[in-house]
Structures are given as structure tokens and as C-alpha cells.
Amino acid sequence: MRSTRIFPLALLAALGAGSTFTAGASEPSAGVTGQMAAQTCAGCHGTQGYIENSAYVPLAGMDKERFITTMEMFADGSRPSTLMGPLARAFSDEEIEAMADYFAALPKERPAKGFVSEE
Amino acid sequence: MSKMNRRTFLKALGATVAAGSTAAASAPLFAKKSPHVAVVGGGVGGATLAKYLKIYAPSIDVTIIEPKTEYQRPYGSSEVITGHETMDDITISYDNLRNTYGVKFIHDTVTEIDFTGHKLHTVGGQTVSYDRVVVAPGISFDYSQIEGLDNEADARAKGIIHGWDAGEDLLTLKAQLEAIPKNGTAIIVPPPNPYRCPPGPYERAGLLAQWLEERGDDAAKVIILDSKNGFTTDFTMLQAWNRLYKFNLPEEAHGLYTEEQIATFERHEGEPKVDWIMGAMGGKVTRIDAENMIVETEGAGTFKADMINFIPPLKAGRVALENDLADESGWCPVDPITFESTRHADAHVIGDACIAGAMPKSGYAANSQAKVLAVQLKALLLGGDVQTPVFQNTCYALAGNTDYGMFVADVFRIVDGEIIRVDEQRYLPFDAEPYMYSMSATYQQAWMKAFTKDVFG
Numbered sequence: 062m063r064s065t066r067i068f069p070l071a072l073l074a075a076l077g078a079g080s081t082f083t084a085g086a087s088e089p090s091a092g093v094t095g096q097m098a099a100q101t102c103a104g105c106h107g108t109q110g111y112i113e114n115s116a117y118v119p120l121a122g123m124d125k126e127r128f129i130t131t132m133e134m135f136a137d138g139s140r141p142s143t144l145m146g147p148l149a150r151a152f153s154d155e156e157i158e159a160m161a162d163y164f165a166a167l168p169k170e171r172p173a174k175g176f177v178s179e180e
Numbered sequence: 181m182s183k184m185n186r187r188t189f190l191k192a193l194g195a196t197v198a199a200g201s202t203a204a205a206s207a208p209l210f211a212k213k214s215p216h217v218a219v220v221g222g223g224v225g226g227a228t229l230a231k232y233l234k235i236y237a238p239s240i241d242v243t244i245i246e247p248k249t250e251y252q253r254p255y256g257s258s259e260v261i262t263g264h265e266t267m268d269d270i271t272i273s274y275d276n277l278r279n280t281y282g283v284k285f286i287h288d289t290v291t292e293i294d295f296t297g298h299k300l301h302t303v304g305g306q307t308v309s310y311d312r313v314v315v316a317p318g319i320s321f322d323y324s325q326i327e328g329l330d331n332e333a334d335a336r337a338k339g340i341i342h343g344w345d346a347g348e349d350l351l352t353l354k355a356q357l358e359a360i361p362k363n364g365t366a367i368i369v370p371p372p373n374p375y376r377c378p379p380g381p382y383e384r385a386g387l388l389a390q391w392l393e394e395r396g397d398d399a400a401k402v403i404i405l406d407s408k409n410g411f412t413t414d415f416t417m418l419q420a421w422n423r424l425y426k427f428n429l430p431e432e433a434h435g436l437y438t439e440e441q442i443a444t445f446e447r448h449e450g451e452p453k454v455d456w457i458m459g460a461m462g463g464k465v466t467r468i469d470a471e472n473m474i475v476e477t478e479g480a481g482t483f484k485a486d487m488i489n490f491i492p493p494l495k496a497g498r499v500a501l502e503n504d505l506a507d508e509s510g511w512c513p514v515d516p517i518t519f520e521s522t523r524h525a526d527a528h529v530i531g532d533a534c535i536a537g538a539m540p541k542s543g544y545a546a547n548s549q550a551k552v553l554a555v556q557l558k559a560l561l562l563g564g565d566v567q568t569p570v571f572q573n574t575c576y577a578l579a580g581n582t583d584y585g586m587f588v589a590d591v592f593r594i595v596d597g598e599i600i601r602v603d604e605q606r607y608l609p610f611d612a613e614p615y616m617y618s619m620s621a622t623y624q625q626a627w628m629k630a631f632t633k634d635v636f637g
Contacts, residue, residue, distance in 0.1 A: 093568050096236075097555060097568070097570055100552075101551075102572075104547050105623075115629065147605040156570070176235055
């Protein structure tokens with residue numbers, strides 16, 4: 062994928078254009094991962110879904126079916142919301158399932174060190 | 181192209197083209213055991229990137245180079261002006277990043293970034309080597325388009341404070357607000373697009389009006405002099421002012437909305453407590469006479485004020501401008517998937533300073549970009565493919581009354597190489613139930629804490 066970068070670099074090198082270059086557009090792997098989708102939640106619901114004493118619901122360790130059902134209810138409006146309805150509608154079923162898997166795999170309690178390494 | 185191939189290529193480039201330059205040739209042929217990411221700037225973008233990189237790839241060494249030893253958050257900081265928040269409330273320690281996540285700090289100011297040499301230099305004389313540099317410098321202010329103010333220092337000396345980057349300026353604005361005589365006038369001049377915190381100037385107008393009303397001023401007025409004909413939060417904010425501050429929707433704005441939407445606006449008699457002189461009404465400010473507290477507009481006449489909050493046009497932060505990361509627009513072009521600069525290799529720009537398609541310049545956007553970049557840097561430095569990104573932004577705002585909240589919430593994806601907005605409804609509907617506004621205010625207050633913890637906690 063990043064091989065597209067060779068050509069501008071080589072071209073500029075040939076032209077003696079020094080350190081500046083035009084990056085070719087990166088081409089990512091297909092499909093949004095659970096981690097990628099879930100990290101968008103963290104700005105309100107806490108890093109990895111860990112949050113205490115907040116108006117926002119913790120997501121870490123949430124049962125997979127509960128997460129999916131809740132997002133479906135936000136999306137179809139059967140559960141009233143302020144912004145979760147429009148946000149839920151902007152993710153695909155596959156992405157919602159991937160997010161559900163991500164949060165379900167995390168322990169409900171925040172680990173003593175403060176977070177879960179995702180190496 | 182794998183990292184190693186790329187490095188090999190760069191080395192070859194250095195050897196064959198840049199003879200005499202040791203810079204490219206000094207790039208390591210093989211990656212060190214622990215790659216090093218230098219992060220220029222410890223604001224929302226830089227801090228989030230550093231923290232998430234340590235969660236996703238703990239073996240990567242991460243150093244934030246930032247002159248300040250603690251952070252003051254600009255988001256929500258207009259509430260300091262009205263006394264709803266204190267400076268302590270918006271001041272955040274870097275201790276958690278350091279102690280919980282193992283992020284290293286150098287409290288110094290970056291001057292030159294040597295892109296080919298993969299190192300940067302500081303005012304304090306330090307040299308920091310990196311495999312990748314993330315530049316998250318925030319914003320700088322451009323006074324060249326306004327008559328009467330030469331530059332930021334001149335404006336400050338004349339008492340014209342933007343208060344758009346937190347700091348002690350907020351307390352100066354607070355003192356200026358408190359010094360407004362009874363039933364006086366405050367003027368707010370929002371910047372042209374694009375700028376940090378799109379709903380912010382309008383929220384600030386409401387907060388000031390609310391403060392003046394609660395002081396007992398029946399006829400105090402906050403006037404927004406704008407070059408633009410619209411802003412983020414849109415009719416939810418205008419509707420709130422109509423309900424709270426006798427604001428009437430200008431005729432010039434009627435074309436922007438449906439009859440059904442306009443019908444939700446009440447027609448008030450008398451002077452509004454918040455007024456919006458939009459671009460179509462000639463509201464663009466051309467000159468500020470600080471000595472006589474007079475603001476001149478392009479076509480709406482001259483205004484006399486007791487307080488002037490002029491927020492000038494913005495550009496990328498100084499480090500980006502001085503190191504050739506910005507283009508002629510004053511902002512930094514980047515690859516939308518990796519946020520790598522299109523001007524310099526192995527340098528990534530995130531947050532307000534970068535050009536990120538449809539994404540706004542907001543804390544949440546910077547945070548979202550930083551997390552995507554953390555995923556990508558892990559792949560770029562440790563191996564693997566870069567990932568398909570998805571981004572989000574949420575901006576909460578208050579109408580002025582701290583029980584009346586609103587928001588914009590968006591999801592962004594990459595389509596045909598551009599970051600575009602993919603959600604349909606982004607605000608509360610124009611006929612939302614009243615409790616939705618109070619819930620939004622509750623979430624706005626909760627967000628300040630939750631978001632800060634996601635970035636720095």
C-alpha cells in the first residue's frame with residue numbers, strides 16, 4: 062500500500078527537490094476494527110469505557126447483547142436520546158458488533174494500573 | 181512499503197542525492213529496539229496521542245515536548261469569565277500521563293525540526309531524536325486583517341483580549357465583564373472559518389448575557405459582530421437566545437430555515453440581550469479603536485462598547501508555521517489516513533493545526549484524530565497495516581443559562597481520499613422536548629470531566 066510513496070520520493074530525488082515531497086494517499090486495510098470504532102466512544106464514556114461517577118454509562122465489560130440492543134434502540138428511536146440516536150445510526154451493524162465485542166472483552170472493573178494494555 | 185524498505189530507500193536517497201548532507205544518511209537502517217515518537221505540544225491532540233500510543237504499543241517510547249508544566253484547557257474556559265468555573269477547574273496535571281502511562285516529558289519550547297535528520301531542537305539547547313514526530317501545536321492568531329491592532333502584544337497592551345487559548349487572559353476578560361457599567365454593552369467578534377471551537381464565540385455571548393442579567397441589568401446587551409452567516413449549533417443556539425434573551429431571527433437568516441423551523445421563533449419587542457449582526461447584515465469588523473472602545477463594521481455601522489472581545493482569524497500554531505508544515509492557507513495539509521504531513525516525511529500533524537477535511541477544529545476532533553494516529557503509528561513503527569479510520573466529534577455548548585445545553589455530534593469517514601461527515605442529524609431537532617436541553621446541559625458539565633480524563637487521566 063505505501064509503495065505509492067516511492068514514486069514521488071524517487072521523482073523528487075531525481076529533481077533534486079530536497080526534503081519536501083508529496084505523499085501518496087495511504088490505503089488502509091479494509092473494514093473498521095472494534096478498537097477503531099470503540100475509541101470514538103471514549104471522549105465521553107471514558108478510555109476503554111472505564112468511567113466512574115459520571116452522567117455517562119460505563120461501557121467496559123458490558124454484555125455484548127446489551128450493547129447491541131441498546132445501540133439498535135438508540136438508532137431506531139425506541140430509546141429516546143439526545144445525540145446517541147444519530148451517532149448509532151452512523152455506524153454499521155458490523156461495526157456495532159465489533160464495538161460490542163471490544164467492550165465485552167474488557168474487565169468490568171478498571172485494572173489497578175489504570176488501563177488494559179492492548180498490545 | 182515497509183518501514184525498513186522505506187528507510188533503506190531514504191538511506192539510498194541520502195547517499196546518492198544529498199551528498200554532503202549527513203541528515204538522511206543518519207536515519208537508521210534498522211529500527212532501534214524501541215522506536216521513539218516525539219510529540220510537539222501537550223494539548224488535547226498531543227496528550228491523547230501519547231496516552232493511547234502507550235496503551236496500544238507500550239514498547240514505543242513517547243516524549244512530549246511542551247513548555248508548560250501543567251495544562252489549561254481552553255474547552256469550557258469561557259465559564260471562567262463568568263465565574264462558573266475557576267482557573268483551578270481548568271488546570272490539569274500531566275502526572276497521570278507520566279506515572280500511569282509512562283509518557284516522558286521535556287518542558288521546553290521546540291524551535292527547529294530537522295525532518296531529514298529526524299531530530300528537533302529546543303530553545304533550551306536540547307536536541308531530541310525521533311523516528312516519527314507528531315506536531316500538535318494548536319493555533320496562532322493573525323492580526324494582519326484588522327485595522328487598529330498591530331499584533332497580539334499590541335492588542336493585549338490596548339486591553340483587547342481574545343481569551344481563545346485559556347491562560348490568565350480569561351481573568352482579564354472576567355475583570356472586563358465585571359467592570360461593564362450597568363446596562364452596558366459587550367461586543368464579541370468571532371473569527372472567520374476555520375477556527376478552534378466553532379460554537380465557542382456564540383456560547384460565550386450567551387454566557388455573558390446571562391451573567392449580566394443575573395447581575396440585575398435589564399438592558400445590558402451582548403452584540404456579536406460576525407463576518408459569517410452561520411455557525412455550528414445553528415438554529416439550536418438561535419432558538420435558545422430567542423427563548424432566553426429576546427433575540428429575534430434576522431430577516432437575512434430566514435432563507436436558511438424552513439417555515440416550520442422559523443415558526444418556533446417568538447417575535448420579541450424591544451432590545452434583545454443577545455444580538456447577532458451576521459455577515460449578510462454587514463457585520464464583518466474592519467477596525468477596532470481600543471482607546472475610544474469603538475468597533476467599525478463593513479456595512480452595519482459603528483458600535484460603541486464597554487467591553488470588546490475580539491477573536492482574530494486563526495492559523496496553525498507557531499511551530500508548524502516556522503517549520504514549513506503549513507501551506508499558504510496557514511494550516512497543515514496531511515494524509516487523511518495517517519495524518520502524515522504532505523510536506524515532510526515522518527512528521528504527522530493533528531488537532532487544530534491540521535487540515536482534516538470536514539472535521540472541525542475542536543478538542544474532540546483532536547482527540548479522535550490522535551487515537552486514529554496512535555493506531556497507525558503502531559503499525560508504521562512496529563509493523564502491520566494502517567487501519568481504516570473512523571472519527572467522531574461532539575461539541576457541547578451552553579445557551580448562556582447553564583441549565584440549557586445543546587450540541588453538535590458527528591461521525592466522519594474517508595471517502596475518495598477525503599474526510600467527510602456521514603451522519604444525517606447533528607443537532608437536537610428544532611422541535612425537541614424541553615428536557616432534552618436540560619439533559620444536554622447536564623451532559624455538557626459531565627463531558628468536561630469525562631473528556632479531560634480521556635485525554636490526561
